[in-house]
Amino acid sequence: MELPLHCKLFLDVHLIPDSADVISAVEFSQSGEFLATGDKGGRVVIFQREPQGEYNVYSTFQSHEPEFDYLKSLEIEEKINKIRWLPQLNSAHFLLTTNDKTIKLWKVSERDKRPEGYNLKDEEGRMKDISKITSLQVPVLRPMDLLVEASLRRVFANAHAYHINSISINSDCETYLSADDLRINLWNLDITDRSFNIVDLKPENMEELSEVITVAEFHPHHCHLMAFSSSTGTTRLCDMRSRALCDQHAKLFEEAVDPANRSFFSEIISSVSDVKFSHSGRYLLTRDYLSAKVWDLNMENKPIETYQVHDYLRSKLCTLYESDCIFDKFECAWNGTDSVIMTGAYNNFFRMFDRASRRDVTLEASREVCKRRAVLRPRRVCVGRKKRESDVSVDSLDFRKKILHTAWHPTDNIIAIAASNNLYIFQDRWGMPTNVRGVFVLSFFFLFCLFC
Amino acid sequence: MKPWPAVCPSNCSVRPLAPSPAQLAAWLQSQHTELSTFTHCNLAPSGRGAAPLIQHPASKHAYVAHHQRTEVTRVLGCHSCCRIDMFSKGTKRKFSDDGDEISDESLAGAQVSSSYSLQRQSLLDMSLIKLQLCHMLVEPNLCRSVLIANTVRQIQEEMTHDGTWQVVTETFCGGSQSPSERLVATEVLCRSREQDAEPKLFSVLSYEGCREEEVVTDETLCSVSVSDTASDVCLSESARHCWERDEFVEVDRDDEACESSRLGPGDDDDDDDNDDDEVDEEEESSRVDPKTMGQVFGTFEIKNSAPGPDSALEELFSDVDASYYDLDTMLTGIQSAPKMGPYDLLDSLAPSHGPPSIGSPSNCRSDLNELDHIMEIIVGS
Numbered sequence: 001m002e003l004p005l006h007c008k009l010f011l012d013v014h015l016i017p018d019s020a021d022v023i024s025a026v027e028f029s030q031s032g033e034f035l036a037t038g039d040k041g042g043r044v045v046i047f048q049r050e051p052q053g054e055y056n057v058y059s060t061f062q063s064h065e066p067e068f069d070y071l072k073s074l075e076i077e078e079k080i081n082k083i084r085w086l087p088q089l090n091s092a093h094f095l096l097t098t099n100d101k102t103i104k105l106w107k108v109s110e111r112d113k114r115p116e117g118y119n120l121k122d123e124e125g126r127m128k129d130i131s132k133i134t135s136l137q138v139p140v141l142r143p144m145d146l147l148v149e150a151s152l153r154r155v156f157a158n159a160h161a162y163h164i165n166s167i168s169i170n171s172d173c174e175t176y177l178s179a180d181d182l183r184i185n186l187w188n189l190d191i192t193d194r195s196f197n198i199v200d201l202k203p204e205n206m207e208e209l210s211e212v213i214t215v216a217e218f219h220p221h222h223c224h225l226m227a228f229s230s231s232t233g234t235t236r237l238c239d240m241r242s243r244a245l246c247d248q249h250a251k252l253f254e255e256a257v258d259p260a261n262r263s264f265f266s267e268i269i270s271s272v273s274d275v276k277f278s279h280s281g282r283y284l285l286t287r288d289y290l291s292a293k294v295w296d297l298n299m300e301n302k303p304i305e306t307y308q309v310h311d312y313l314r315s316k317l318c319t320l321y322e323s324d325c326i327f328d329k330f331e332c333a334w335n336g337t338d339s340v341i342m343t344g345a346y347n348n349f350f351r352m353f354d355r356a357s358r359r360d361v362t363l364e365a366s367r368e369v370c371k372r373r374a375v376l377r378p379r380r381v382c383v384g385r386k387k388r389e390s391d392v393s394v395d396s397l398d399f400r401k402k403i404l405h406t407a408w409h410p411t412d413n414i415i416a417i418a419a420s421n422n423l424y425i426f427q428d429r430w431g432m433p434t435n436v437r438g439v440f441v442l443s444f445f446f447l448f449c450l451f452c
Numbered sequence: 453m454k455p456w457p458a459v460c461p462s463n464c465s466v467r468p469l470a471p472s473p474a475q476l477a478a479w480l481q482s483q484h485t486e487l488s489t490f491t492h493c494n495l496a497p498s499g500r501g502a503a504p505l506i507q508h509p510a511s512k513h514a515y516v517a518h519h520q521r522t523e524v525t526r527v528l529g530c531h532s533c534c535r536i537d538m539f540s541k542g543t544k545r546k547f548s549d550d551g552d553e554i555s556d557e558s559l560a561g562a563q564v565s566s567s568y569s570l571q572r573q574s575l576l577d578m579s580l581i582k583l584q585l586c587h588m589l590v591e592p593n594l595c596r597s598v599l600i601a602n603t604v605r606q607i608q609e610e611m612t613h614d615g616t617w618q619v620v621t622e623t624f625c626g627g628s629q630s631p632s633e634r635l636v637a638t639e640v641l642c643r644s645r646e647q648d649a650e651p652k653l654f655s656v657l658s659y660e661g662c663r664e665e666e667v668v669t670d671e672t673l674c675s676v677s678v679s680d681t682a683s684d685v686c687l688s689e690s691a692r693h694c695w696e697r698d699e700f701v702e703v704d705r706d707d708e709a710c711e712s713s714r715l716g717p718g719d720d721d722d723d724d725d726n727d728d729d730e731v732d733e734e735e736e737s738s739r740v741d742p743k744t745m746g747q748v749f750g751t752f753e754i755k756n757s758a759p760g761p762d763s764a765l766e767e768l769f770s771d772v773d774a775s776y777y778d779l780d781t782m783l784t785g786i787q788s789a790p791k792m793g794p795y796d797l798l799d800s801l802a803p804s805h806g807p808p809s810i811g812s813p814s815n816c817r818s819d820l821n822e823l824d825h826i827m828e829i830i831v832g833s
Binding site: 072074075077100162163181182209210211212214231264265267268271318321322324327 | 572575578582590591593594595596598599601602603605606607
């Protein structure tokens with residue numbers, strides 16, 4: 001089932017030159033105009049969408065520096081774990097970035113005018129000789145080259161004893177949560193010296209520890225609802241109205257493991273690595289090691305849809321355990337209309353699942369395959385003998401090339417894929433008019449089927 | 453289950469000829485489809501020269517990996533594990549002397565359970581090593597540590613359920629073992645293992661048959677043993693951080709590790725140097741492991757908890773015992789009341805599926821000699 005090269009899928013491939021560091025966070029802004037990436041070196045790079053539709057570098061700044069915890073004699077990595085954009089309220093843009101221990105609020109603003117004509121200072125800033133001043137003038141603003149500045153506005157530090165794994169901004173735009181392995185704290189964006197603990201999983205006796213928090217997120221519309229997932233494969237929905245400490249969940253989303261499939265690795269592969277609410281707020285997407293599940297918030301005992309991302313790895317779990325790959329945390333994403341979900345895999349593959357038609361596609365993000373303005377060809381992983389030349393055998397998968405971080409534009413069909421230190425941005429050729437949003441996916445899969 | 457057509461005489465001393473591919477194919481086809489399911493692929497450490505995934509004989513595309521126990525074909529007189537690829541490649545199998553005496557049924561059962569327990573053991577080993585590997589500068593990932601610890605717990609629970617864990621602890625902690633008697637006890641253990649050879653026949657045979665896997669396990673473990681010195685240093689550093697109040701923390705941990713390497717039950721296999729490395733590595737880690745497990749979670753905050761109940765796994769997370777820093781115990785490398793760290797159990801477990809069938813006291817002595825030799829290298833240099 002070959003797809004001809006002119007199949008209409010994401011065509012624009014925008015390759016970012018190699019950076020020295022591995023990308024560890026990717027996030028579109030709420031409008032989609034900006035895309036922020038964070039890397040292992042603590043840098044944040046922000047891209048802006050040009051009128052023509054391509055993304056170009058807008059600003060770069062060093063967000064976090066490596067630190068040293070003197071009490072424990074341990075380094076604190078500067079790697080950016082998560083980036084979250086605040087909704088835009090004025091001309092400036094605000095985003096939260098976090099490493100393992102500290103959250104920072106950055107303001108990114110433009111300056112394209114500067115005042116000229118000071119009385120006491122000359123143009124270079126040197127003080128004028130007072131005796132030479134004969135008249136007074138009013139400084140005026142004159143246009144200048146665009147300057148984008150990133151300034152640190154808040155530092156939220158010393159609230160987490162364990163490594164922060166997620167931050168999520170509330171729909172009220174005033175508070176946000178930060179989650180580490182055992183606790184979740186609620187912050188006010190304006191107050192840096194105080195936070196409220198809303199979930200605490202730390203046992204009295206650390207020896208009894210068997211569960212950690214992996215991801216936490218606020219509901220997109222209800223400011224009192226938040227969800228957090230754990231390493232045991234459960235996702236909990238908490239209502240902050242019911243009590244101050246949300247250890248008791250309102251809902252528990254857990255699928256019973258089939259006892260026939262139970263193995264020593266069952267718990268590890270059931271650990272949830274990402275949780276995303278749908279844009280509508282009705283559904284929850286969870287990603288565990290081998291699958292992605294869509295849950296209806298109204299039904300706790302099983303997901304409404306389960307998508308196998310790379311089930312061919314089920315027989316390789318021991319190898320993956322040995323190499324620690326089994327602990328990789330893959331992220332997942334919804335498209336703007338909640339009709340397609342996307343997640344990454346190994347060998348620089350990423351997968352998209354159309355929920356309505358149940359069709360899926362595997363694509364590759366790599367230099368060799370992607371040329372600018374080229375069409376992406378679907379890939380296939382085969383177990384055993386290759387049926388096609390383009391098939392990739394399970395044994396030849398490169399487990400060092402993993403796509404952990406993916407993001408989908410909030411409204412349009414633009415996706416950002418981070419593959420180690422490369423960022424790929426794929427766009428849909430047919431442009432992004434919002435009224436054909438729904439049609440796009442159908443047309444893709446329609447074409448997909450035509451050439452079967 | 454049809455028996456394998458006797459292509460080899462039932463004479464114990466003669467190695468069976470490898471069946472021809474045609475014979476093999478025909479025979480396999482006649483087997484129950486349950487043959488296709490196999491726990492081996494899931495549990496064997498693979499990577500460096502490890503056993504490949506098994507292909508379903510009927511369907512070439514499927515890599516079989518099922519988590520249930522398999523039914524094993526009764527290979528007359530042969531104790532290889534249920535690895536079909538061995539047959540297909542015509543690999544020569546090692547042949548145990550005791551084979552013919554046992555009924556086929558119990559043999560099949562033995563092979564299944566011993567193969568599974570071997571795999572489970574290797575998984576346990578791997579997990580404990582993962583927990584132990586020290587990250588010098590950066591805090592280890594708590595989520596990963598918790599998941600590995602849960603896996604270890606799960607294995608331990610299953611082994612307790614099987615009775616394997618209890619058997620091992622009894623064997624090891626038999627009677628009172630004062631520090632000075634530990635060396636003597638080693639020999640006793642070797643001998644007692646021989647005496648136990650009859651009832652523990654299954655594990656003996658499985659070692660013979662699964663020799664290749666055993667070596668693989670060793671390789672996996674050995675690949676870590678190279679960095680032992682480094683990890684010892686690491687652990688001593690982190691121990692210092694956790695137990696800062698303890699005055700004896702400055703005592704050289706390397707010495708302690710060296711002492712301990714003299715002490716474990718020797719492995720009966722002369723020829724396999726890897727086993728010695730494995731024993732060494734395990735014993736060194738046996739010294740540090742109870743502390744390390746505490747450190748795995750302990751680095752995250754100061755531990756104030758009292759020691760937990762006596763179950764073996766609790767030892768993984770227990771506080772450091774003050775007797776560790778007692779000078780006497782430092783020199784002898786063992787506490788007066790031996791607490792069973794997981795690696796102590798590993799010492800006894802690993803050789804429990806050693807091949808003492810040919811063993812004799814001389815094996816133990818030669819192993820002690822080798823251990824002494826290794827001791828000299830570590831300490832004397």
